[in-house]
Amino acid sequence: CLCAAQEAPSPASGPAPVPAPLRPAFLLTAAVHRDGEELSGRWTYSRDLYRTGLTDINGWVAKSRMQRFRDIDIAASERRGGTDFFEFDLDRGPAMAIPGAWNAREPELRYYDGLIWFQRKFNAAPRPGRRAFLRFEAVNYRAWVYVNGKEAGRHEGGFTPFVVEVTNLLREGENRLTVGADSSHDAKSIPTPITDWDLYGGITRPVRLVWTPATFIDDATLSLGTDGRITGEVRLQGPHAAKQKAEIAIGTLASVSAVTDKDGRAAIDLPAPGALRRWTPDQPTLYDVRVTAAGDLLRERMGFRTIAVRGKELLLNGEPLFLRGISLHEEEFGPNPARDMTAPQARALLHEIKHGLHGNYVRLSHYPHSETTLRLADEMGLLVWSEIPVYWTVDWDNPAVLRKALAMQAETVYRDRNRAAVILWSVGNETPVSGPRTRFHAAMADNVRALDPTRLVSAALLVERRSAGGKAVMAIQDPLVDKLDVLAVNTYAGWYGADTLDALAGLDWQLPADRPLVLSEFGADALAGYRSGDRRKFTEQYQADYYRATLAMAGRMPTLAGLSPWILKDFRSPRREHPVFQNGWNRKGLLSETGVRKEAFGVLADYYRRKANQGG
Ligand code: GCB
Numbered sequence: 361c362l363c364a365a366q367e368a369p370s371p372a373s374g375p376a377p378v379p380a381p382l383r384p385a386f387l388l389t390a391a392v393h394r395d396g397e398e399l400s401g402r403w404t405y406s407r408d409l410y411r412t413g414l415t416d417i418n419g420w421v422a423k424s425r426m427q428r429f430r431d432i433d434i435a436a437s438e439r440r441g442g443t444d445f446f447e448f449d450l451d452r453g454p455a456m457a458i459p460g461a462w463n464a465r466e467p468e469l470r471y472y473d474g475l476i477w478f479q480r481k482f483n484a485a486p487r488p489g490r491r492a493f494l495r496f497e498a499v500n501y502r503a504w505v506y507v508n509g510k511e512a513g514r515h516e517g518g519f520t521p522f523v524v525e526v527t528n529l530l531r532e533g534e535n536r537l538t539v540g541a542d543s544s545h546d547a548k549s550i551p552t553p554i555t556d557w558d559l560y561g562g563i564t565r566p567v568r569l570v571w572t573p574a575t576f577i578d579d580a581t582l583s584l585g586t587d588g589r590i591t592g593e594v595r596l597q598g599p600h601a602a603k604q605k606a607e608i609a610i611g612t613l614a615s616v617s618a619v620t621d622k623d624g625r626a627a628i629d630l631p632a633p634g635a636l637r638r639w640t641p642d643q644p645t646l647y648d649v650r651v652t653a654a655g656d657l658l659r660e661r662m663g664f665r666t667i668a669v670r671g672k673e674l675l676l677n678g679e680p681l682f683l684r685g686i687s688l689h690e691e692e693f694g695p696n697p698a699r700d701m702t703a704p705q706a707r708a709l710l711h712e713i714k715h716g717l718h719g720n721y722v723r724l725s726h727y728p729h730s731e732t733t734l735r736l737a738d739e740m741g742l743l744v745w746s747e748i749p750v751y752w753t754v755d756w757d758n759p760a761v762l763r764k765a766l767a768m769q770a771e772t773v774y775r776d777r778n779r780a781a782v783i784l785w786s787v788g789n790e791t792p793v794s795g796p797r798t799r800f801h802a803a804m805a806d807n808v809r810a811l812d813p814t815r816l817v818s819a820a821l822l823v824e825r826r827s828a829g830g831k832a833v834m835a836i837q838d839p840l841v842d843k844l845d846v847l848a849v850n851t852y853a854g855w856y857g858a859d860t861l862d863a864l865a866g867l868d869w870q871l872p873a874d875r876p877l878v879l880s881e882f883g884a885d886a887l888a889g890y891r892s893g894d895r896r897k898f899t900e901q902y903q904a905d906y907y908r909a910t911l912a913m914a915g916r917m918p919t920l921a922g923l924s925p926w927i928l929k930d931f932r933s934p935r936r937e938h939p940v941f942q943n944g945w946n947r948k949g950l951l952s953e954t955g956v957r958k959e960a961f962g963v964l965a966d967y968y969r970r971k972a973n974q975g976g
Contacts, residue, residue: 683922
């Protein structure tokens with residue numbers, strides 16, 4: 361939870377030293393497999409653009425009248441004569457489907473950017489000997505959570521889960537859950553308001569009420585190392601968390617036990633069983649992992665594989681790997697995405713990558729995608745690049761902002777480290793080089809390595825174009841490369857800037873020879889169905905020719921280990937307002953917003969089919 365992050369004055373010289381890795385108080389790993397219920401469905405709401413519900417002017421205006429989270433039985437008050445005065449009534453407010461961004465739910469909320477209060481009533485009596493938690497998969501961007509009028513927790517960060525304990529807040533019968541969701545971003549938020557995607561607001565992913573025993577298994581993680589051992593940790597929480605025997609079974613292949621220390625942690629270490637089938641995109645074998653301790657049972661589905669770098673090669677299970685991928689925003693097919701990614705929608709998108717494009721890899725940009733998507737990547741066999749929205753501009757000099765980034769990163773790692781699909785943690789996207797910026801990213805790289813030494817670290821860097829001896833030279837001039845296992849660059853030559861498509865053949869790429877390179881982005885807009893006889897920008901032909909020229913250029917890069925062009929499908933972006941071609945959509949998709957394939961889709965699919973046949 362980022363709620364504790366305090367504002368501190370900006371020092372003159374870059375962020376403060378790296379704080380210890382931040383671990384959320386509760387993780388409830390594999391929440392979908394736990395005892396509980398989803399609080400999806402119709403939630404009532406009340407807009408609050410002036411933030412009255414949070415403002416208490418010396419107990420004057422808002423306190424008595426406008427604080428939506430108060431546990432007021434307005435109907436009873438009205439039966440008594442209606443003389444009490446409230447300027448809210450969430451029981452009779454309009455309703456919308458949760459999870460989902462409000463922008464897509466009501467036309468009048470399409471561009472609403474601010475605070476909305478949501479209310480959901482549910483029946484849940486306290487259960488003797490059991491603990492109750494609310495786990496939010498994502499509220500964009502800040503959340504205030506109240507149960508029966510009392511604050512249960514707060515969170516900042518629009519794409520990572522958070523858990524609040526509500527054991528002592530529940531009452532017999534009807535309970536009132538009120539959530540303030542604030543979509544506004546500022547110079548100190550991550551991301552800032554300057555992005556190229558829609559900053560959808562609201563309770564965008566599921567909310568789950570989870571029940572546990574008093575002492576319970578909060579987290580368990582396992583991973584296969586290049587030394588052939590499976591290591592990990594089980595973590596209990598509760599009054600009897602210490603000195604408990606934890607038993608871990610990996611399908612029917614192996615079982616092992618360990619005893620928790622005084623903090624409720626038990627380290628796991630066993631040789632990989634001989635019959636273990638390594639997870640690969642072609643054979644994404646997952647095992648049922650069962651952890652028992654203190655009378656609690658935790659179930660997970662896990663794959664086991666290794667990922668490493670050897671010189672300019674990427675190695676999956678010791679074998680060279682070429683990443684045949686594409687970038688993806690979290691937007692389902694359709695003209696009005698609400699970012700409420702359901703399993704069928706996520707499956708359809710990943711299916712296009714895996715079977716339409718012959719891909720084995722997806723860059724989940726520019727923020728952690730839904731847990732549903734990550735679990736499907738594991739199941740369907742798609743390797744994943746994961747990133748948090750440290751994007752373009754961030755307040756690099758501000759230690760409080762760095763702390764937010766590190767916490768967001770920690771929440772992502774703890775959420776997804778059991779997904780075999782995830783191989784890369786990225787620490788930034790297209791951030792202009794400067795001292796404070798590089799120190800900020802370096803702190804993130806150190807943090808993510810400390811949190812998860814089993815995966816690779818990368819960042820999508822800017823490429824510098826200069827002229828030397830009459831030639832155009834493309835080079836990475838970025839001290840951050842020292843912190844990265846895998847180099848990645850975004851390149852748009854032939855789309856932005858003066859280079860023609862024919863010029864791409866003459867670009868001279870000067871790249872470090874000792875490290876794998878991924879083209880993390882390249883792309884060109886095309887309006888689906890728009891064609892012309894010539895090479896005109898925004899036509900399907902131009903985009904297809906652009907792909908041909910860029911793929912040919914990529915073929916000349918000796919360290920190339922993968923591609924994730926920009927992007928699978930058109931996505932909403934308020935930055936893109938060309939009145940003919942864009943109208944609020946970034947058109948670099950290989951698919952239109954409704955899923956229609958553009959010509960370039962076939963170009964990339966052919967390229968990947970050939971690569972796959974060559975074993976890459
Ligand atoms: C980029 C950004 C991506 C944009 C894309 C574009 O480099 O990383 O977020 O959407 O370019 O379309 O310009």
